[in-house]
Amino acid sequence: MITSAIPKDVACVLDSGFEGIEKTSKKTNIIKPKKKPKKRELTAKQKAKNRRISKKRIFVENAFAGIKRFRITSDVIRSFRKTLNISFLF
Known part of the structure; x- marks a missing residue:
């Protein structure tokens, strides 16, 4: 389960669609609205x-x-490496 990678002292804020997640991950601090x-x-x-x-x-x-x-995660930067100024990434 993904919540096993979250430390105990970090709160996990979810929406109300995550029903039953409290049962599967008791050690994680889960905050979600009441239905x-x-x-x-x-x-x-x-x-x-x-x-x-x-x-x-x-x-x-x-x-x-x-x-x-x-589209930060889906598009490919199409540029020549010699002309690309990578300083904008930092």
Whole structure:
């Protein structure tokens, strides 16, 4: 499981789609929003906690959007090595 590579002192912030991950990785500090129960509403306290979690996750989601938008991981740089100035990578 991927959570086995995460140290104990690092919090893993996930979205609510990761159901059951707490059962498979008990040693990892997992933070995820609370889902709304069937035919009931979340309490004001649970909604506030979900909002705090969402505020932290938005930075990561925006970073992923930038990676996808600029195709950083999928495009190949097609340039001659002699003329390519690699200083922009650092």
